[in-house]
Amino acid sequence: MPKMDTKERKPSMKTLLNGMGRRRFLRDSIAGLSTLALARRGFAAAESLPFDNGTRELIAYPQKRPLLRITTRPPHLETPFTAFNEGAITANDAFFVRYHLANIPLSIDPTTYRLNVRGKVERQLALSLDEIKALGAPVEIVAVNQCSGNSRGHSTPRVFGAQLGNGSMGDARWVGVPLKAVLEKAGLAANAKQVTFNGLDTPVLPSTPDFIKALGVELALNSDVLLAWNMNGEELPFLNGYPLKLIVPGYFGTYRVKHLSDIEVLDAPFTGHDAFFMTTAYRVPDNECTCVAPGTSPASTRPISRLKVRSFITSLSNNAIMRMGHAALVKGIAFDGGTGIRKVELSDDGGRRWREARLAESLGKYSFRQWSLSITPRERGPLELRVRATSNQGEVQPEQASWNPGGYARNVIESLKVVVA
Amino acid sequence: MHAKRKVIHPRLSGAAVLLVFGNVVLSMSAGAATGNIHEIKLPLEGAALRPSELxxxxxxxxxxxxxxxxxxxxxxxxxxxxxxxxxxxxxxxxxxxxxxxxxxxxxxxxxxxxxxxxxxxxxxxxxxxxxxxxxxxxxxxxxxxxxxxxxxxxxxxxxxxxxxxxxxxxx
The missing domain is CATH 1.10.760.10 (Cytochrome c-like domain)
Incomplete structure (x- = not known):
C-alpha cells in the first residue's frame, strides 16, 4: 500500500550527508527560501553549484525525487549530478523539468486528449492517444535530452537566464511512433516547408508569445523523430510532458515539446508573435563555434540545433578524496549530437598526457555512453582530472570555453580537482 | 458517474498514485491508470523579492x-x-x-x-x-x-x- 500522506517527509541523515559534502543545511530563516512546509520541519536540504549565487534547494515534485529547484513558477528543476553515476539511463524521478510559461496544465484527461494536425495537409486530424498508438509498431530510441542552457551558470562573463549547473540533461529510453507516420496520415502538401509544435502550456498574458517550436520538413520526416508516450518503461511523468512529447534525437531539449497538442504544417518559414522561441530566443551565433567574443553581440544568429560533444566524470566530485597508491575506477558519461562516441580520454596531469578510457556497451548513437578508467594516484596533494570526448564524426571538446550571449551549448573539457591523501 | 481521477502529489514515489472514484480515494499503481484523469499538485511558492525602499x-x-x-x-x-x-x-x-x-x-x-x-x-x-x-x-x-x-x-x-x-x- 503506497503511503498517502502529503506532508513533507524529513530526509534521512544518509540522504543529507550524501554527495561528498556538497549538500548543506539551510536554516529556514534565510530570507526568500522558506516555505510553510520547510518552516514546519525546520530546514531544507540544498546543494551548492560552483558559481556565485548557486545555492539551490532540493525539493520533491510530483513523481520526482528531491531535485534542485531552479524556479518555482513555471517549474524548472535540475537533476542532482550524483544521479548520473547511477547508469547510462537517467531515472524518471531524477529527470530534469523545464517549462517556459506559467500556465502549465495541472490536469489532463487522456480520454479526451487530442493531437490536432492541421495547416498545409490533405486531411486535418484530431487523434486520440489510442489512435496515435495504433499508427504503427512502437519505435524505441535511447536519446539524451539536454537543455540548451545546461551549464549556463558557468558562463564567464555571466549572462541572464536560468542559472543552470550541469544537471539539466538526461538520457531516457523513449517509446513512441515516428512523427512521420502522423504527417503521412495527414498528407503533407507538396509545398510544405516547416512543421510547428505546440503543447498544452500557455502564457499568462496574451502579450507573451506561446512556446511553439518549428522543424524543417526534412527533419520532421526523419524516422528517428518520435512522438513518445513512454519513458523508461513507464508513461511519461506528468512534468516531462504527459501524455505525448516530441523527441528530436541529437537536438537540444528546446525541441522536446511537452503535452504536445497541436501540429501545424506551414508552406513558409514560421514567423510572427508566437514564433518568438524560434525567431528571437534559442538562437546561437551563426558560425561554427556558435560563439562570439565575451560580452559582444553576434552579427547574425540561427536556431540552436544539434548537441555538441560533451563528457563528464560522474564517480567523483570536486574535493573528493582519492587514496595514494590505490587504484580507483573513475567513471563517467559522454554524448554528442547523434554520431556516437568514438573515444573518451582522461588526463590526471592538467591535460598534458591523455589515457583512453574503456567505453561501455552502446545504447545507441543518441545515448549517453558510459566509460571508465582506472587511476592510481602516485603523489599526495591536489590532483586535477580532465575528461575529453571525441565523436564518431571527429568532433572534439575544446580546451577553452567559448561564450555566447544566451549561455547556450557549453561543451568545454570538464575538469575536477580531487585530493590525494 | 464521476470521472476517474489520478492525483499525483509531491513526495510520493513514481509507482504511487491516488485514484479518486467519486468521493472515494483509492490507491493504485501507476501505469494501470490509463484512461483516468491525471492531476498534479505542485509545492507551494515560497520565494520572495529582496525588500527595498526603491x-x-x-x-x-x-x-x-x-x-x-x-x-x-x-x-x-x-x-x-x-x-x-x-x-x-x-x-x-x-x-x-x-x-x-x-x-x-x-x-x-x-x-x-x-x-x-x-x-x-x-x-x-x-x-x-x-x-x-x-x-x-x-x-x-x-x-x-x-x-x-x-x-x-x-x-x-x-x-x-x-x-x-x-x-x-x-x-
Whole structure:
C-alpha cells in the first residue's frame, strides 16, 4: 500500500550527508527560501553549484525525487549530478523539468486528449492517444535530452537566464511512433516547408508569445523523430510532458515539446508573435563555434540545433578524496549530437598526457555512453582530472570555453580537482 | 458517474498514485491508470523579492509576479550592471510582453541593479552621458535598443534606498 500522506517527509541523515559534502543545511530563516512546509520541519536540504549565487534547494515534485529547484513558477528543476553515476539511463524521478510559461496544465484527461494536425495537409486530424498508438509498431530510441542552457551558470562573463549547473540533461529510453507516420496520415502538401509544435502550456498574458517550436520538413520526416508516450518503461511523468512529447534525437531539449497538442504544417518559414522561441530566443551565433567574443553581440544568429560533444566524470566530485597508491575506477558519461562516441580520454596531469578510457556497451548513437578508467594516484596533494570526448564524426571538446550571449551549448573539457591523501 | 481521477502529489514515489472514484480515494499503481484523469499538485511558492525602499520594488511585486515567481530574479548572477538590468527589463517588455512602461523599466532596473546587482554601475551611469545603449542578450537576440538613462529625481530616490539594499550576502 503506497503511503498517502502529503506532508513533507524529513530526509534521512544518509540522504543529507550524501554527495561528498556538497549538500548543506539551510536554516529556514534565510530570507526568500522558506516555505510553510520547510518552516514546519525546520530546514531544507540544498546543494551548492560552483558559481556565485548557486545555492539551490532540493525539493520533491510530483513523481520526482528531491531535485534542485531552479524556479518555482513555471517549474524548472535540475537533476542532482550524483544521479548520473547511477547508469547510462537517467531515472524518471531524477529527470530534469523545464517549462517556459506559467500556465502549465495541472490536469489532463487522456480520454479526451487530442493531437490536432492541421495547416498545409490533405486531411486535418484530431487523434486520440489510442489512435496515435495504433499508427504503427512502437519505435524505441535511447536519446539524451539536454537543455540548451545546461551549464549556463558557468558562463564567464555571466549572462541572464536560468542559472543552470550541469544537471539539466538526461538520457531516457523513449517509446513512441515516428512523427512521420502522423504527417503521412495527414498528407503533407507538396509545398510544405516547416512543421510547428505546440503543447498544452500557455502564457499568462496574451502579450507573451506561446512556446511553439518549428522543424524543417526534412527533419520532421526523419524516422528517428518520435512522438513518445513512454519513458523508461513507464508513461511519461506528468512534468516531462504527459501524455505525448516530441523527441528530436541529437537536438537540444528546446525541441522536446511537452503535452504536445497541436501540429501545424506551414508552406513558409514560421514567423510572427508566437514564433518568438524560434525567431528571437534559442538562437546561437551563426558560425561554427556558435560563439562570439565575451560580452559582444553576434552579427547574425540561427536556431540552436544539434548537441555538441560533451563528457563528464560522474564517480567523483570536486574535493573528493582519492587514496595514494590505490587504484580507483573513475567513471563517467559522454554524448554528442547523434554520431556516437568514438573515444573518451582522461588526463590526471592538467591535460598534458591523455589515457583512453574503456567505453561501455552502446545504447545507441543518441545515448549517453558510459566509460571508465582506472587511476592510481602516485603523489599526495591536489590532483586535477580532465575528461575529453571525441565523436564518431571527429568532433572534439575544446580546451577553452567559448561564450555566447544566451549561455547556450557549453561543451568545454570538464575538469575536477580531487585530493590525494 | 464521476470521472476517474489520478492525483499525483509531491513526495510520493513514481509507482504511487491516488485514484479518486467519486468521493472515494483509492490507491493504485501507476501505469494501470490509463484512461483516468491525471492531476498534479505542485509545492507551494515560497520565494520572495529582496525588500527595498526603491520604487522599483513595489512595481516588481505587482508586475513581475504576474508571469513568474521571484526566484527567477533571486537566482540571477550578482554584479549585473544597471545597463544589463535595463536591457533585461526591455526584453521583458518587448519580447515577453510584460505590462511595464518606459518609466517602470527604469525604476525596475534601478531596483534590481541596486539590490541584486552592481550598484556602482548606477553611479557610473549617472556620471556618464544621459543615453546608454543596452543590448538584448540573454536569449541570443541581437536587437539593440536605446535606453534613456536615469533622471536626477530618480538618482535621489536610489541613493535613499542604497544603504538598506546594498550589503547583501549571496544565497
Amino acid at each position: 520604487p522599483g520594488y513595489t512595481i516588481a511585486l505587482q508586475k513581475c509576479a504576474i508571469c513568474h515567481s521571484s526566484d527567477y530574479i533571486n537566482l540571477q548572477p550578482p554584479h549585473m550592471s544597471l545597463t544589463q538590468w535595463t536591457a533585461e527589463m526591455v526584453k521583458m517588455q518587448h519580447a515577453y510582453g510584460a505590462p511595464i512602461d518606459e518609466s517602470e523599466i527604469k525604476l525596475l532596473a534601478a531596483y534590481f541593479a541596486a539590490t541584486y546587482g552592481d550598484a556602482t554601475s548606477i553611479k557610473d551611469a549617472d556620471a556618464a552621458t544621459p543615453v546608454a545603449t543596452a543590448t538584448i542578450a540573454a536569449d541570443g537576440g541581437s536587437m539593440k535598443i536605446d535606453v534613456q538613462a536615469n533622471s536626477c529625481r530618480r538618482k535621489r530616490q536610489r541613493e535613499r534606498g542604497f544603504h538598506a539594499a546594498l550589503p547583501r550576502t549571496r544565497g
